[in-house]
Structure formats: structure tokens, C-alpha cells
Amino acid sequence: ATPPASRSLRGSVSLGDEAVCPGIEAHDRAWRGGAELLFDGVKKHQVTLPGQEEPWDIRNLLVWIKKNLLKERPELFIQGDSVRPGILVLINDADWELLGELDYQLQDQDSILFISTLHGG
Amino acid sequence: PPRSAPPATRRAPPPPPALGPRAVCGACFCAAFEAEVLHTVVAGRLLPPGAVVAVGASGGKDSTVLAHVLQVLAPRLGISLRLVAVDEGIGGYRDAALAAVRRQAARWELPLTVVAYADLFGGWTMDAVARSTAGSGRSRACCTFCGVLRRRALEEGARLVGATHIVTGHNADDMAETVLMNFLRGDAARLARGGGLGSPGEGGALPRCRPLQLASQKEVVLYAHFRRLDYFSEECVYAPEAFRGHARHLLKLLEAARPSAVLDLVHSAERLALAPAARPPAPGACALLDGLNRGRPRLAIGKGRRGLDEAGPPRDGEPERAPAPEAVPAF
Numbered sequence: 098a099t100p101p102a103s104r105s106l107r108g109s110v111s112l113g114d115e116a117v118c119p120g121i122e123a124h125d126r127a128w129r130g131g132a133e134l135l136f137d138g139v140k141k142h143q144v145t146l147p148g149q150e151e152p153w154d155i156r157n158l159l160v161w162i163k164k165n166l167l168k169e170r171p172e173l174f175i176q177g178d179s180v181r182p183g184i185l186v187l188i189n190d191a192d193w194e195l196l197g198e199l200d201y202q203l204q205d206q207d208s209i210l211f212i213s214t215l216h217g218g
Numbered sequence: 219p220p221r222s223a224p225p226a227t228r229r230a231p232p233p234p235p236a237l238g239p240r241a242v243c244g245a246c247f248c249a250a251f252e253a254e255v256l257h258t259v260v261a262g263r264l265l266p267p268g269a270v271v272a273v274g275a276s277g278g279k280d281s282t283v284l285a286h287v288l289q290v291l292a293p294r295l296g297i298s299l300r301l302v303a304v305d306e307g308i309g310g311y312r313d314a315a316l317a318a319v320r321r322q323a324a325r326w327e328l329p330l331t332v333v334a335y336a337d338l339f340g341g342w343t344m345d346a347v348a349r350s351t352a353g354s355g356r357s358r359a360c361c362t363f364c365g366v367l368r369r370r371a372l373e374e375g376a377r378l379v380g381a382t383h384i385v386t387g388h389n390a391d392d393m394a395e396t397v398l399m400n401f402l403r404g405d406a407a408r409l410a411r412g413g414g415l416g417s418p419g420e421g422g423a424l425p426r427c428r429p430l431q432l433a434s435q436k437e438v439v440l441y442a443h444f445r446r447l448d449y450f451s452e453e454c455v456y457a458p459e460a461f462r463g464h465a466r467h468l469l470k471l472l473e474a475a476r477p478s479a480v481l482d483l484v485h486s487a488e489r490l491a492l493a494p495a496a497r498p499p500a501p502g503a504c505a506l507l508d509g510l511n512r513g514r515p516r517l518a519i520g521k522g523r524r525g526l527d528e529a530g531p532p533r534d535g536e537p538e539r540a541p542a543p544e545a546v547p548a549f
Contacts, residue, residue, distance in 0.1 A: 182473070183470055195241050212443060214279075214435045215453075216451055
């Protein structure tokens with residue numbers, strides 16, 4: 098049997114809050130703007146992370162996101178080895194600060210949501 | 219402040235409560251947030267029973283949360299709400315935001331009144347103001363105009379709907395940024411005016427207050443998330459060049475080093491008392507419009523500061539440069 102650390106992990110990475118805009122039509126996306134512009138216009142990504150020796154944590158996930166999902170202007174999303182200040186990270190709807198932030202070890206079917214707080218309201 | 223924890227059914231139970239911030243589930247977080255706002259309003263006697271409250275609604279996260287929470291608390295407070303949205307005339311941005319406000323008004327079943335700069339201010343839209351104030355290559359001055367004009371527009375809208383009070387969705391981060399901006403620009407007029415939870419209403423203006431003033435920006439976003447509130451999250455097309463960006467950046471750095479910096483700044487401003495000689499009046503909408511109409515837009519905003527924003531007399535023959543607005547990711 099394969100030890101857990103080298104099995105691939107599946108989950109989702111979401112940007113902004115798809116859940117709060119139910120039923121949004123495709124044509125509305127023309128002005129939705131927001132973070133998904135950095136990610137090829139896609140708000141929710143189903144992700145499979147390849148199995149590897151080291152366990153997957155948020156720190157590694159960000160590196161992976163930068164390499165595989167982020168299409169432009171990485172500095173708007175990532176700063177150093179973390180997210181830009183002002184970006185909230187929710188892991189399964191919980192504040193990542195409660196779960197160890199970058200050190201949180203990803204588990205299968207985890208859902209990671211990034212929400213920006215950096216705009217007027 | 220309490221923050222969300224994983225739902226008990228999906229993962230291990232949250233860690234036992236420790237000293238400092240508590241880990242709570244989403245529902246408890248929202249309840250605590252609402253209780254905090256209720257306390258702010260009641261303790262500060264901000265909205266008495268019978269008040270007709272005009273809510274400045276931009277479609278953005280803060281005013282959305284504000285309107286939602288006040289609707290929840292309205293029966294307890296004995297107040298009624300009216301939405302007032304301001305159309306500054308910013309192409310490629312404001313129309314979309316107003317569409318969000320209209321959806322919200324329908325969902326909340328609250329009356330909505332829209333007031334436009336073009337109607338109130340003799341045809342001056344923000345796009346026109348931006349063209350008129352462009353050219354120095356430094357931070358945009360148009361945002362300074364917008365702040366003053368919007369304040370006036372909100373006043374007009376509130377009067378139209380017979381409101382007795384005005385509320386806006388400014389959160390603790392907004393207030394802290396404003397304090398920093400005012401200090402950095404030597405803006406004694408605004409520093410003198412800025413502190414406290416609300417203004418009683420200078421010179422006949424309606425009393426206004428900011429019920430979310432002690433809530434952090436993060437808490438506002440989390441509340442909107444857990445309550446599944448629909449809001450508009452694009453940044454104003456002029457925002458990237460606004461001076462506030464510098465203050466926001468500085469505040470984020472400070473917050474990383476000292477998390478209480480945000481609320482500490484707000485409290486400092488509340489306790490600040492300027493000597494009478496240092497308190498020139500802040501220029502109002504009339505002074506700003508006068509400057510615009512005379513082709514000397516920076517004249518009025520130079521007053522009350524050390525004149526750091528004075529670009530000098532307008533240069534004849536300088537071509538007007540319209541900005542090229544594009545949607546900017548909110549990140």
C-alpha cells in the first residue's frame with residue numbers, strides 16, 4: 098500500500114466567493130472583474146496535486162498555484178512565500194490562522210478559498 | 219475577535235478556547251459580529267428609535283454588510299432604512315456597481331434612491347473631474363474631489379428620502395487609513411474633524427455615523443462570506459492611483475508587525491484634540507466645484523494642507539488627457 102504522503106491529493110481552489118453569486122449568467126462575467134482575472138477567468142479550480150515525498154502544505158500549494166494556475170501579475174496574489182497582505186485564506190470555511198497558516202497540511206478533498214479584502218465597499 | 223472554525227461534522231473539533239481570540243463556528247461569528255454592531259450603535263446612542271436611516275449603498279462589501287446587519291437589528295432599534303446610492307459618473311465601473319445595488323434593494327425590499335453627480339453638480343461627472351485634474355503625474359487628486367462630492371451627494375439623497383440620520387459602511391481599516399493619510403498630508407482640517415464614532419452634523423447637515431467603524435475589514439469580509447451576501451468586488455478604476463493606496467500599504471505592513479495597530483490608530487484619532495489655530499475648515503463641495511468651473515481645480519484642495527497638492531497655475535495649451543480606465547482585479 099502506498100504511504101499517504103505520496104498519494105495525489107484532490108481538492109478545489111476558489112477565488113472570491115462563487116457561493117455568494119448564485120445563478121450568475123455567463124454574460125455577467127464581463128464586468129465581474131476580481132481575482133479570477135489573474136487565473137484565466139476561472140473562479141473555481143478542481144485541483145489534483147501529484148503525490149510527492151514531502152507532504153503538501155499551504156506553502157507548497159502557493160508555489161504550485163503560482164506555477165500552474167496564476168496567469169498574470171503574481172505580485173497581486175503572492176508576496177514572498179505567502180499571500181499578499183489583505184487576502185483572506187479559508188480552508189474548508191475556516192480561517193487559516195486557526196489552522197497553522199502556511200504550515201497547514203492539506204488533506205484529500207480540502208477546499209481552499211482566497212478572498213480579497215482590498216477593495217472599496 | 220472571534221473567528222470561524224471548521225464545522226464539527228467535517229473535521230476534528232476546534233481547539234479548546236485559549237486566551238485571546240476565540241475559535242467559533244460561522245454562525246456564532248455572525249451573531250457576535252451583529253452583537254458588536256448593536257453595541258456600537260446603542261452605547262454611542264447613534265440611531266435613536268424612530269430614526270429614518272439613509273444607508274450609503276455602493277454595492278461594495280462594506281455597505282452591503284452594513285445594510286444587511288442594520289436590517290437584522292432594525293426591529294430591536296426601532297429604526298427604518300432607506301438605501302441611497304451615489305452615481306459618480308465613472309464609466310466602466312459605477313453602472314455595474316449600481317446594478318448590484320438594485321439587486322440588493324429588490325432582495326431586501328428596501329426603497330432605493332440614486333443621486334448622480336451630473337445632476338447635482340452641473341454636469342461634473344468623476345470622469346470629467348479626472349480629466350480636469352490629470353496632468354501632474356503624481357497621485358490622482360480626483361479621489362479627493364470624489365470624497366467631498368460624495369459626502370454632499372449622500373446628504374442630498376438622504377434629504378430627498380426624508381432621512382433623519384445617515385450611515386456609511388466605513389470599517390476600522392478605512393478609518394485607520396484615513397488617519398494616516400491626513401497625517402501624511404498635513405491635513406489638519408480633516409484630522410480635527412475625523413475622530414469619534416459620528417458627526418452630529420455640522421452647519422445643518424444630517425447626523426451621520428459609521429456603525430462598522432470598530433469592525434476590521436477582515437471581519438466584514440468574513441461576515442459577508444458566511445451570510446452569503448452578494449456584493450460587487452471590483453475596484454474603482456481610479457483607485458490604483460489614489461493616495462490612499464500608500465496609506466493602505468503602510469497599514470498592512472504595520473498590522474503584520476502589530477495586529478492592534480488598526481484599532482489603535484482609530485482610537486488615537488478619537489483622542490486627538492487640535493489647538494484652535496490649527497483647525498482651518500475643510501473645503502466643501504462648493505469650493506471644489508468653484509475651482510473646477512474656473513479651470514483651477516487644485517486651488518481648493520490645497521487649502522487646509524501645506525499646499526503639497528498644489529500643482530501650480532494651469533498651463534495654457536496643455537492637452538486634456540482622458541484616463542484609460544480598465545477593470546482592475548480586486549486583489
